[in-house]
Amino acid sequence: MLTDRQLLILQVIIDDFIQSAQPVGSRAISKKDEVSFSSATIRNEMADLEELGFLEKTHSSSGRVPSEKGYRFYVDHLMSPFDLPKNEKSFIQQAFANQLLEFEKVVQQSARVLSDLTNYTSIILGPEVYETKLKQLQIISLSDHTAVAILVTNTGHVEHRSFTIPVRIEPHDLEKMVNILNERLQGVPIIHLNRKLRTEIASLLRKHTDESDKAYEYLQAALFEEQPVKLYVGGKTNILMQPEFKDIDKIRSLYSMIEEENEIAHLLRHDSQDIKVSIGQENEIEAMQDLSIITASYSLGDEQMGTIALLGPTRMEYSKVISLLNLLSNRMTKTFHSWYQDDSDGE
Amino acid sequence: MLTDRQLLILQVIIDDFIQSAQPVGSRAISKKDEVSFSSATIRNEMADLEELGFLEKTHSSSGRVPSEKGYRFYVDHLMSPFDLPKNEKSFIQQAFANQLLEFEKVVQQSARVLSDLTNYTSIILGPEVYETKLKQLQIISLSDHTAVAILVTNTGHVEHRSFTIPVRIEPHDLEKMVNILNERLQGVPIIHLNRKLRTEIASLLRKHTDESDKAYEYLQAALFEEQPVKLYVGGKTNILMQPEFKDIDKIRSLYSMIEEENEIAHLLRHDSQDIKVSIGQENEIEAMQDLSIITASYSLGDEQMGTIALLGPTRMEYSKVISLLNLLSNRMTKTFHSWYQDDSDGE
DNA sequence: GTTAGCACTCGAATAATGTGAGTGCTAAAT
DNA sequence: ATTTAGCACTCACATTATTCGAGTGCTAAC
Numbered sequence: 001m002l003t004d005r006q007l008l009i010l011q012v013i014i015d016d017f018i019q020s021a022q023p024v025g026s027r028a029i030s031k032k033d034e035v036s037f038s039s040a041t042i043r044n045e046m047a048d049l050e051e052l053g054f055l056e057k058t059h060s061s062s063g064r065v066p067s068e069k070g071y072r073f074y075v076d077h078l079m080s081p082f083d084l085p086k087n088e089k090s091f092i093q094q095a096f097a098n099q100l101l102e103f104e105k106v107v108q109q110s111a112r113v114l115s116d117l118t119n120y121t122s123i124i125l126g127p128e129v130y131e132t133k134l135k136q137l138q139i140i141s142l143s144d145h146t147a148v149a150i151l152v153t154n155t156g157h158v159e160h161r162s163f164t165i166p167v168r169i170e171p172h173d174l175e176k177m178v179n180i181l182n183e184r185l186q187g188v189p190i191i192h193l194n195r196k197l198r199t200e201i202a203s204l205l206r207k208h209t210d211e212s213d214k215a216y217e218y219l220q221a222a223l224f225e226e227q228p229v230k231l232y233v234g235g236k237t238n239i240l241m242q243p244e245f246k247d248i249d250k251i252r253s254l255y256s257m258i259e260e261e262n263e264i265a266h267l268l269r270h271d272s273q274d275i276k277v278s279i280g281q282e283n284e285i286e287a288m289q290d291l292s293i294i295t296a297s298y299s300l301g302d303e304q305m306g307t308i309a310l311l312g313p314t315r316m317e318y319s320k321v322i323s324l325l326n327l328l329s330n331r332m333t334k335t336f337h338s339w340y341q342d343d344s345d346g347e
Numbered sequence: 348m349l350t351d352r353q354l355l356i357l358q359v360i361i362d363d364f365i366q367s368a369q370p371v372g373s374r375a376i377s378k379k380d381e382v383s384f385s386s387a388t389i390r391n392e393m394a395d396l397e398e399l400g401f402l403e404k405t406h407s408s409s410g411r412v413p414s415e416k417g418y419r420f421y422v423d424h425l426m427s428p429f430d431l432p433k434n435e436k437s438f439i440q441q442a443f444a445n446q447l448l449e450f451e452k453v454v455q456q457s458a459r460v461l462s463d464l465t466n467y468t469s470i471i472l473g474p475e476v477y478e479t480k481l482k483q484l485q486i487i488s489l490s491d492h493t494a495v496a497i498l499v500t501n502t503g504h505v506e507h508r509s510f511t512i513p514v515r516i517e518p519h520d521l522e523k524m525v526n527i528l529n530e531r532l533q534g535v536p537i538i539h540l541n542r543k544l545r546t547e548i549a550s551l552l553r554k555h556t557d558e559s560d561k562a563y564e565y566l567q568a569a570l571f572e573e574q575p576v577k578l579y580v581g582g583k584t585n586i587l588m589q590p591e592f593k594d595i596d597k598i599r600s601l602y603s604m605i606e607e608e609n610e611i612a613h614l615l616r617h618d619s620q621d622i623k624v625s626i627g628q629e630n631e632i633e634a635m636q637d638l639s640i641i642t643a644s645y646s647l648g649d650e651q652m653g654t655i656a657l658l659g660p661t662r663m664e665y666s667k668v669i670s671l672l673n674l675l676s677n678r679m680t681k682t683f684h685s686w687y688q689d690d691s692d693g694e
Numbered sequence: 695g696t697t698a699g700c701a702c703t704c705g706a707a708t709a710a711t712g713t714g715a716g717t718g719c720t721a722a723a724t
Numbered sequence: 725a726t727t728t729a730g731c732a733c734t735c736a737c738a739t740t741a742t743t744c745g746a747g748t749g750c751t752a753a754c
Contacts, residue, residue, distance in 0.1 A: 025716050038728050043717065061717050061734040101493055101509035140483045140499045146448055148503055152487050156495055160505040162448035237602045246595065248587065255584040372747050385697050390748065408703040408748050 002052075008034065009045050010054055011078045014066045018315050021243045023063030068280040068314065071292070075277050075318050082319035084327070088117055096331060103127070103157045106335055107232050110308065110328050115235025118321055119242075120312035121258075125268055126230030127305040132157060132190050139178050139219070144168050149222055153190060155300070155336065163222035177216070180204060193223070229265040233258065244290065244313045257287040268309045270295050275322055280314045292316045296325040298332040305336070349399075355381065356392050357401055358425045361413045365662050368590045370410030415627040415661065418639070422624050422665050429666035431674070435464055443678060450474070450504045453682055454579050457655065457675050462582025465668055466589075467659035470605075472612055473577030474652035479504065481532050481540060486525050486566070491515050496569055500537060502647070502683065510569035524563070527551060540570070576612040580605065591637065591660045604634040615656045617642050622669055627661045639663045643672040645679040652683070 002010070012032055013024045026042040029035055035042070046064050049055045054070035057063075066074065095113045107124050114122035132153040141147040145166065151159045184201050185193060197220060236258065245251055258264060267285060270276055275296045281289050294316070295309040308329055310321055349357070359379055360371045373389040376382055382389070393411050396402045401417035404410075413421065442460045454471050461469035479500040488494040492513065498506045531548050532540060544567060583605065592598055605611060614632060617623055622643045628636050641663070642656040655676055657668055 023716085027716080039716095040718095040728050040730090041726085044727090047718075057717085059735055061715075062736075063716060101511065102495075102507075135489060136487045138485055138487075138497070140485075142482060142499075142501060142503050146503065148449075148499055148505060150485070150497060150499070150505060152489075152495055152497070154489060156489050156493065156509045158495060158497060158505070158507040160449075162503045164448065237599065237606065240595065240599050240602070248593065248595070248598075251595075251598070252584060252587050255587070259584065370747090374747080386747095387697050387699090387749095388695085391696090394749075404748085406704055408746075409705075410747060 005037075006045055006049060007078065009042060010049055010070065011074070011080075013046075013049075013055065013064060014070060014074045014078065017066055018317055021315055023058055023065050025063035028063075066315075068282070071279045071314055071318070072282075075279070079319045079322075082317075082323045084320070084323060091117065092327065092331070096335070101156055103155050103336075106332060107306075108234075110332055111232045111234030113234075114308070114310060114324065114328060115238055117324060118310060118312070118317070119235070119238045120310050120316070120321070121236055121239045122232075122234040123258075123264065123268060123309045123311060124232040124234075125265055125307040125309070126232065127300070132300070133187050134185050134190060134193060137178065137181050137185060139174060141169070141171070141174060147174075149219060151190075151223070161222040163218050165218050194220075197223075228261060231261050231264060239311065239313075242313045242315075244315065250290065253287040254291075257285065268293070268295055268307050270297065270307055271304055273297065273304075275325055277318065277322070290314060292318075294318070294321050294325055296329040298329045298336070300333070300336040308332070352384070353392055353396060354425065356389060357396055357417065358421065358427075360393075360396075360402065360411060361417060361421045361425065364413055365664055368662060370405055370412050372410035375410075413662075415629070418626045418661055418665070419629075422626070426666045426669075429664075429670045431667070431670060438464065439674065439678070443682070448503050450502050450683075453679060454653075455581075457679055458579045458581030460581075461655070461657060461671065461675060462585055464671060465657060465659070465664070466582070466585045467657050467663070467668070468583055468586045468605075469581040470611065470615060470656045470658060471579040471581075472615055472654040472656075473579065474647070479537050479647070481535050481537060484525065484528050484532060486521060488516070488518070488521060494521075496566060498537075498570070508569040510565050512565050541567075544570075575608065578608045578611060586658065586660075589660045591662065597637065600634040601638075604632065615640070615642055615654050617644065617654055618651055620644065620651075622672055624665065624669070637661060639665075641665070641668050641672060643676040645676045645683070647680070647683040655679070 009029060012029055012034060016024045016028065016032075026039040026046060029042045030037060030039040037045075046055060049070075050057065050064065053067055054073055055064040056067045056070075058065055092113055095109050103126075107126065111122045111124045114120075132155050135152045135154045138150040138152075139147055140150065142162070145164050145168070146162060147165060148160050148162045153159075181201065184204070185196065188196055236255075239245060239254070240251065245254075263285070267283070267288075275294060278293045278295075280292060283289060283291070283293060288311075290313065291311055292314045293309055293311055295307050297304050297307050299305050308325060310325060312321070356376065359376055359381060363371045363375065363379075373386040373393060376389045377384060377386040384392075393402060396417075397404065397411065400414055401420055402411040403414045403417075405412055439460055442456050450473075454473065458469045458471045461467075461471075479502050482499045482501045485497040485499075486494055487497065489509070492511050492515070493509060494512060495507050495509045500506075528544075528548065531551070532543065535543055549563065583602075586592060586601070587598065592601075610632070614630070614635075622641060625640045625642075627639060630636060630638070630640060635658075637660065638658055639661045640656055640658055642654050644651050644654050646652050655672060657663075657672060659668070
């Protein structure tokens, strides 16, 4: 167990290092107001803290640097809560001031706010379409053999897919088909669309229309080709400003990592309500082992929807980032919730 | 005027440097098969070429490096045409093999192909919507006071805007309104939509529906808020692989440049049919003065639509890049053209 | 006009040297 | 028994020398 003095010293060291990015020496600590011991004492404590694995030296006669274990301990026990300065709070207010009606815009805005306020890189995972429901389906033919299907959800999200139809379809038949589909599918959660389409609707369609048979297949294929997850990245270059990224190879490997959208999506997605902090090696992916990732989730109604993440050096302003992430995930959740409510009332 | 020998030597030097990124010495040149003079002769010629401004030394006893004037001359007079290797040609074929029905996909695919095949960074400017015509307009209400308007063009491009309507609108009225709008606006070039909406349609709407007055205003506002130009960037990180980018500050300034989408759009847009090469300082923008930009345009029908650009070091494989850009811009133009044709026939 | 030869230049790599922040340890002070 | 002052020691980092070699320019011979 650590003594109070050790806790204090560890905290001060980490705070200092997070600020300065420089190894912290005993003398520097002893000069801080919070600390009233001589540098020699600090040195002794530091040696102990190092032995316990919370600190490291960069070389035999250097100051100390937090180890990952140190950061972990800091995040779990030491960190003091962070008060966002007023101007940053109002910055957030502003960003959400205009009516944000589209899912995309809310998410993009949030990503921007996050990266602007932290100088790290933010990544937001678009929603799994769990809870969103189909509001309306439209099929618009572009030419004899091409058409575009448009899905609108209750969240204002619009998706479209183009597809070809080898057989010609009468506008009349198309209309009939769309009507049937809408009648049956409105309000159905997007995630169940596919099943419902296959089981209930297919036969129904066959009954009512002549040629829709084949058209239906193509529609189905177009609508349910699997969709890549959407990633909204903000402040991609911020991380370049961090002094730990002096090294081009690191930058390269990080960036090519970020472009592996699927990997990232997989890595980030998390389903707890809480904020999760992954420090350095705690991340499996190699290119990220110098980085920390903090993730939070936002939700719509009861269902969790997506993930917000912030990517920074292990020397991250954990305290600030966490409160910011909390704030923003709440804000997003609230915004979406309000739509959802609205919608349930409206129907 | 340059002698034939000087031309040859200049060409060989630039070819070599484009390959190696290393200053080229006289001995290296004299050893090439194409050249049958001693290194001393080459040295003399080099000295002359330097005096004429086509070559530079990096320091007083270094090999020669092409100057920007040198590259310019090379591009204008020296470059030998490039034959794409078979495998690259088939790579392109492949990329366009699947039916590409959506504008976005074609453009994205092209950007990818370009950056993959060159290892530079490609930027494609989305189309000005000059020639595309409205295929269909839909308005779908999400709740009492929010709705989403969807525009589909004959090119399969889908756009949507959400907006709020302070007054409640009867579904019936909405439908009527949409019908009127479609009747009047289908086939109208997107670029004229706004005018037409204001002049002809507004009064018509007022006649036919009660409350649409206000709704109309909001619709108008939503539809014609000015749209940022879309930029499709491929291979953002490729440029990091170039040896000339050893320096973090350069990378930073370049990347923050690329994020200034509007600037870029302005910089790149060009309206000639030809391919344009801007070498180094020929670009106004500071962060780009170590780079060359090559732009080509693609078009739909007669009207020029957008710009494809490739961003690389001044030491660029001009020859290859130019033939690739030609190929791709043709391919894009052809693809779009086929839709356009298709559509005209279909109506 | 072309080329061989040679002295010279200068960047880049390597080694030598100094500087200072920071440590660990010992012994004195509290 | 802690705490602290003091001191020798370590090691990254910066600065300066030293060497090395690719490449040049020039001169003189071919």
